[in-house]
Amino acid sequence: MDISSKLSTRTRMMQASAIREILKVVAQPGMVSLAGGIPAPESFPIEIIRQITNDVLDEFGPAALQYDKTEGFEPLIQALVNYLPSRGLVNVAPETLGVFSGSQSALDMVAKVLISPGDKIAIEAPSYLGAISAFNAYEPDYISVPTDDDGILPDALEDVLKQHTIKLIYLVPTFQNPTGRTLSLERRQRVAELLKQYDVLLLEDDPYSALRYSGEALPTLQSYAPEHVIYSSTFSKILAPGLRIGFTVAPKALMRWLIIAKQGVDLHTQSFGQAIAALYLTGGYLKDHLPRIIELYQPRRDAMLTALQTHMPEGFTWTHPEGGMFLWLVGPEGFDAEALYHRCVERGVAFVPGKYFFFEPGVGQNTMRLNFTMVTGDVIDQAIQTIGETAAGMLVTS
Ligand SMILES: Cc1ncc(COP(=O)(O)O)c(C=O)c1O
Incomplete structure (x- = not known):
């Protein structure tokens, strides 16, 4: 055939x-x-995971092995509600939060919910290829926006927003893959203003910001424009990628659609890995x-x-x-x-x-x-x- x-x-x-x-x-x-x-x-952290695995079975028993709700394993949702403000997020509540099978799956779900064939996505150039692979399935057109050492150029982004109806902007603002660049503070503020002015959504993909070796942490774009930013991050770089645990904060009405879409994709992210991630946060292991x-x-x-x-x-x-x-x-x-x-x-x-x-x-x-x-x-x-x-x-x- x-x-x-x-x-x-x-x-x-x-x-x-x-x-x-x-x-x-x-x-x-x-x-x-x-x-x-x-x-x-x-x-x-192999020894920590060994310890937590026992604790998960003692503390959660069958709940860590059972089907669960699509939004995420409740102890992990609660742990993230407590943890994420320290990572510079605002408006974090169970209704704005969802756990996904790696942040890669959140990229797919966001595009699934927002993008119809021919819709335009603005991306920084160069960009994370995995996002383009995820978005491609929804048949968007891409508009690429130039960058320099401080990240995407806000003036160039504004030109794009004036010339095109952009459905979604996709950025990795901190320690970008592939360049390692970080969007400067001033540009974060400018980009957030543009989101509000042009009433456009931005996907802030942030797998790396916890891995900071020098300099000061910068505010998330989400903190400047929580109604216009979908923030996505992951346990892949701070625990283990094999667990496939990512998490997303989005405006409440949008999160509802992301969860509805996820239901049809995988019902929920694996409970056992979520339970491990929950205790990794609440037991102080991440901090250590x-x-x-x-x-x-x-x-x-x-x-x-x-x-x-x-x-x-x-x-x-x-x-x-x-x-x-x-x-x-x-x-x-x-x-x-x-x-x-x-x-x-x-x-x-x-x-x-x-x-x-x-x-x-x-x-x-x-x-x-x-x-x-x-x-x-x-x-x-x-x-x-x-x-x-x-x-x-x-x-x-x-
Ligand atoms: C920018 C970016 N986004 C998303 C991902 C996917 O990460 P994961 O699905 O493991 O959370 C990666 C992985 O390297 C990445 O570099």
Whole structure:
């Protein structure tokens, strides 16, 4: 049977992620990968999870194993209501909160509820590809908005809002994937004003803000415009991604629709993982363990910044992220980062060419995403030396 002729228009919009293909290549033995975007396995609190698993069974018994309500496991909802104001959120109440199967699932649900074919989504360029994969199923058109080192350009966003009817703006304002950039305080205020002025919704995807290694925490966009912002975050980077626990705060009327949509998708997020996440918060484990994750990652971030300073040839610039997992490297105009990628893979070092994070073809050819959380400082130094030497060689021959 010719399956391709049977596919829905929705499915025809879907594409296998180019990054997944890269990750397959870099999984070869001996490869040093700065390509991934996953937590270091040694960041997982295995002993804490062992302890909490027993406590979950003692405290919740069958309730942690039973079907549950779609909104989320009640002890986790209560724990999040208490915890999220400390993460800079406002209007957090059981009616504005929903637990999703990872924040990835919330991205899908938001698009499912809001986007009809041809609706316009404004995205920053470059952007998190997983969001585009989730949105594609609902057949939107994308309008890309330029960014600089302080995040999305509010003037450019305003031009877009004037010229188009935008259904949704999608941003990762803090330690963005792929660039590591953070939207400045002033721009947060400007963007929030624009949301109110143009009465448009924004999805604030925030998986990384708890991983801060330097500088001061910034207010969430949600805190400036709670009626216009859907805030989404996750336990994936502060506990374990395998549990697939994400959480979303949205205006009450919208949360109701997100929950109705979720009901038809998976009934509810797994109860057992939610129960673990609840006790991770209420038992004070997050408070104890998060500093350990930061202690693990901060020297790796510092090692990468030092190594870039030492080994990269003239003409390369990079971001200086205050947290998160990624750094963005930009080569001179006309530099071919994909060719560099292939040469570095031959020498046992991998990263992701940045062009894959842009929606428009032909943009970002000289850019690269580097992950600094997966390997230790000395390995990072050697990997950056390889990238630097290979890039220098390419500059000489070009
Ligand atoms: C910006 C961004 N959003 C969402 C996700 C999905 O995270 P999860 O579904 O594990 O919560 C990721 C994962 O890396 C991400 O980088």
